[in-house]
Amino acid sequence: xxxxxxxxxxxxxxxxxxxxxxxxxxxxxxxxxxxxxxxxxxxxxxxxxxxxxxxxxxxxxxxxxxxxxxxxxxxxxxxxxxxxxxxxxxxxxxxxxxxxxxxxxxxxxxxxxxxxxxxxxxxxxxxxxxxxxxxxxxxxxxxxxxxxxxxxxxxxxxxxxxxxxxxxxxxxxxxxxxxxxxxxxxxxxxxxxxxxxxxxxxxxxxxxxxxxxxxxxxxxxxxxxxxxxxxxxxxxxxxxxxxxxxxxxxxxxxxxxxxxxxxxxxxxxxxxxxxxxxxxxxxxxxxxxxxxxxxxxxxxxxxxxxxxxxxxxxxxxxxxxxxxxxxxxxxxxxx
Amino acid sequence: xxxxxxxxxxxxxxxxxxxxxxxxxxxxxxxxxxxxxxxxxxxxxxxxxxxxxxxxxxxxxxxxxxxxxxxxxxxxxxxxxxxxxxxxxxxxxxxxxxxxxxxxxxxxxxxxxxxxxxxxxxxxxxxxxxxxxxxxxxxxxxxxxxxxxxxxxxxxxxxxxxxxxxxxxxxxxxxxxxxxxxxxxxxxxxxxxxxxxxxxxxxxxxxxxxxxxxxxxxxxxxxxxxxxxxxxxxxxxxxxxxxxxxxxxxxxxxxxxxxxxxxxxxxxxxxxxxxxxxxxxxxxxxxxxxxxxxxxxxxxxxxxxxxxxxxxxxxxxxxxxxxxxxxxxxxxxxxxxxxxxxxxxxxxxxxxxxxxxxxxxxxxxxxxxxxxxxxxxxxxxxxxxxxxxxx
Numbered sequence: 001x002x003x004x005x006x007x008x009x010x011x012x013x014x015x016x017x018x019x020x021x022x023x024x025x026x027x028x029x030x031x032x033x034x035x036x037x038x039x040x041x042x043x044x045x046x047x048x049x050x051x052x053x054x055x056x057x058x059x060x061x062x063x064x065x066x067x068x069x070x071x072x073x074x075x076x077x078x079x080x081x082x083x084x085x086x087x088x089x090x091x092x093x094x095x096x097x098x099x100x101x102x103x104x105x106x107x108x109x110x111x112x113x114x115x116x117x118x119x120x121x122x123x124x125x126x127x128x129x130x131x132x133x134x135x136x137x138x139x140x141x142x143x144x145x146x147x148x149x150x151x152x153x154x155x156x157x158x159x160x161x162x163x164x165x166x167x168x169x170x171x172x173x174x175x176x177x178x179x180x181x182x183x184x185x186x187x188x189x190x191x192x193x194x195x196x197x198x199x200x201x202x203x204x205x206x207x208x209x210x211x212x213x214x215x216x217x218x219x220x221x222x223x224x225x226x227x228x229x230x231x232x233x234x235x236x237x238x239x240x241x242x243x244x245x246x247x248x249x250x251x252x253x254x255x256x257x258x259x260x261x262x263x264x265x266x267x268x269x270x271x272x273x274x275x276x277x278x279x280x281x282x283x284x285x286x287x288x289x290x291x292x293x294x295x296x297x298x299x300x301x302x303x304x305x306x307x308x309x310x311x312x313x314x315x316x317x318x319x320x321x322x323x324x325x326x327x328x329x330x331x332x333x334x335x
Numbered sequence: 336x337x338x339x340x341x342x343x344x345x346x347x348x349x350x351x352x353x354x355x356x357x358x359x360x361x362x363x364x365x366x367x368x369x370x371x372x373x374x375x376x377x378x379x380x381x382x383x384x385x386x387x388x389x390x391x392x393x394x395x396x397x398x399x400x401x402x403x404x405x406x407x408x409x410x411x412x413x414x415x416x417x418x419x420x421x422x423x424x425x426x427x428x429x430x431x432x433x434x435x436x437x438x439x440x441x442x443x444x445x446x447x448x449x450x451x452x453x454x455x456x457x458x459x460x461x462x463x464x465x466x467x468x469x470x471x472x473x474x475x476x477x478x479x480x481x482x483x484x485x486x487x488x489x490x491x492x493x494x495x496x497x498x499x500x501x502x503x504x505x506x507x508x509x510x511x512x513x514x515x516x517x518x519x520x521x522x523x524x525x526x527x528x529x530x531x532x533x534x535x536x537x538x539x540x541x542x543x544x545x546x547x548x549x550x551x552x553x554x555x556x557x558x559x560x561x562x563x564x565x566x567x568x569x570x571x572x573x574x575x576x577x578x579x580x581x582x583x584x585x586x587x588x589x590x591x592x593x594x595x596x597x598x599x600x601x602x603x604x605x606x607x608x609x610x611x612x613x614x615x616x617x618x619x620x621x622x623x624x625x626x627x628x629x630x631x632x633x634x635x636x637x638x639x640x641x642x643x644x645x646x647x648x649x650x651x652x653x654x655x656x657x658x659x660x661x662x663x664x665x666x667x668x669x670x671x672x673x674x675x676x677x678x679x680x681x682x683x684x685x686x687x688x689x690x691x692x693x694x695x696x697x698x699x700x701x702x703x704x705x706x707x708x709x710x711x712x713x714x715x716x717x718x719x720x721x722x723x724x725x726x
Binding site: 152153156264265283285 | 531536537561562566568569570572574575577579583586587592
């Protein structure tokens with residue numbers, strides 16, 4: 001580094017302590033200038049790219065929005081062949097698949113995380129965590145292919161007919177057992193979001209002080225009661241953050257969902273009926289060659305998906321704040 | 336998988352991507368020694384090196400990589416003929432991405448590939464949107480669309496006509512023992528089994544051809560979809576289920592009992608599917624095979640990119656859902672080496688390469704169509720507007 005021009009400041013490497021050093025640091029040389037430029041430049045560039053992306057998405061979806069009006073958001077028809085474009089049914093499909101996926105993944109993910117961090121012997125916890133990590137590394141298209149090739153026939157021939165025959169719940173699963181369905185898409189989404197759910201909740205559980213567990217145990221709680229009454233409540237905010245991230249991932253997934261949902265843009269009559277989501281509709285229509293309203297509508301779907309994701313994230317953040325968890329390392333890191 | 340959708344879906348949004356496309360195009364045209372190759376070819380133009388028609392003209396001296404994208408239906412054919420061509424002409428490397436006809440059209444419009452391929456020729460407005468000038472459309476194969484099914488108890492070669500097919504795909508026929516199906520197949524015992532109709536979720540050539548056939552033969556279909564113009568995007572998307580590409584539809588049919596769907600015949604053959612006999616304009620029920628698809632192609636006596644429809648042709652032996660696949664290249668080639676390699680490749684594909692067609696579920700091009708393809712290839716030009724090939 002170059003020597004200082006002022007002559008007052010110490011050269012680099014000279015030890016200066018305390019407040020003086022902190023004051024000097026801002027003017028301590030060219031390196032600091034470069035760092036400042038990189039810092040502001042990087043942040044600025046990132047902001048510019050995001051804003052440019054938003055502007056171009058808004059601009060390109062303009063034609064669809066002027067064509068269909070705000071009704072695009074809830075219009076029930078998505079039929080590109082007839083030139084009818086509306087996102088309503090796709091929004092329903094997106095929210096439905098995400099909700100069902102969360103119903104599946106939250107208990108399983110939380111249970112796995114609690115098992116790994118609280119109950120599992122070390123020789124088992126290590127390999128099991130590695131397995132969950134491996135699952136996170138599987139590309140979504142591979143999960144989708146697995147859903148299409150392996151799960152589809154099982155769902156069509158066994159799972160869906162069985163569910164439809166369950167006495168009190170059959171109405172939820174009625175209709176023809178195609179295989180590809182809202183339910184199958186939700187299962188695939190649950191598999192894809194499981195690693196997120198497990199890894200983040202486990203971190204949150206691990207951040208709960210040992211003293212909390214010991215206190216619960218000392219009061220006569222069983223291990224299960226200690227986990228349920230003391231550890232999980234203390235890690236609540238971290239677990240909520242895990243769910244928020246999993247929800248975001250599930251809503252935005254497109255390729256894998258398109259392979260297993262049946263791509264039927266209609267309000268599903270049951271959980272085993274085929275459906276369509278914003279993501280799957282984008283995948284199927286992106287190559288539509290005709291420029292104009294078709295392309296614009298597909299981009300508008302992206303804009304709607306973006307809004308939905310932002311809304312869900314904001315909701316999650318609000319929950320975190322109102323939940324008032326003081327611990328939960330993951331949540332703290334995320335905020 | 337992320338990059339492909341981005342370059343398509345956002346193609347009009349991000350000028351940056353267009354810029355990348357240009358850079359990529361420049362990259363591919365200026366591969367390795369193209370500067371010298373261009374010089375050599377320019378001076379040697381009148382020489383016989385660039386005459387087409389020799390069985391294997393593999394005199395390409397510089398290595399060239401040809402990148403293409405487009406129809407999924409032609410993939411089994413292209414895969415085989417490109418491999419064989421590559422064995423003989425080791426200087427030419429060919430990459431083909433079977434992402435669908437719509438992608439083939441978009442990519443050639445944007446100039447991100449050396450050639451595109453579409454089951455349906457480009458329309459006037461699509462041609463006008465091409466960024467690199469005049470697009471030449473070369474018919475390269477003749478195929479059919481099979482109506483394949485996997486329904487235990489249903490006999491092979493089930494007879495179906497337009498109105499019945501329309502009923503299956505618009506949801507008014509939902510069971511294999513429906514009276515409408517039974518009426519066409521007297522004597523056959525049909526099982527009480529739910530029909531699971533599967534169609535293409537993406538815009539497709541086979542979907543367009545079947546839509547055309549149903550429009551021609553089933554008035555109720557026209558009423559239902561509200562138009563008599565066929566569409567690449569399947570018009571009855573809320574009936575049955577949609578799967579992506581021929582592979583997705585074929586996967587679904589092969590593993591689901593009660594299913595019926597449409598795939599390029601080449602895929603039906605590969606998968607060993609049971610196919611329906613379809614009623615043609617002469618009143619005969621015809622199974623898809625090399626002979627019946629060739630018969631449909633033979634009716635195309637005045638084939639051109641604007642007169643390409645060979646659906647529901649009149650001959651007694653014709654399979655009614657057939658089509659030609661069209662390779663799309665720019666007439667003006669910025670790199671002479673690339674242009675010559677393209678011309679040689681596709682001239683071989685439409686002549687000697689057709690020998691492989693039958694085994695793969697396609698029919699060889701009729702002589703008049705091969706001649707059209709050859710004369711179209713002769714229109715290829717270098718960047719200065721001079722023809723690349725001597726006739």
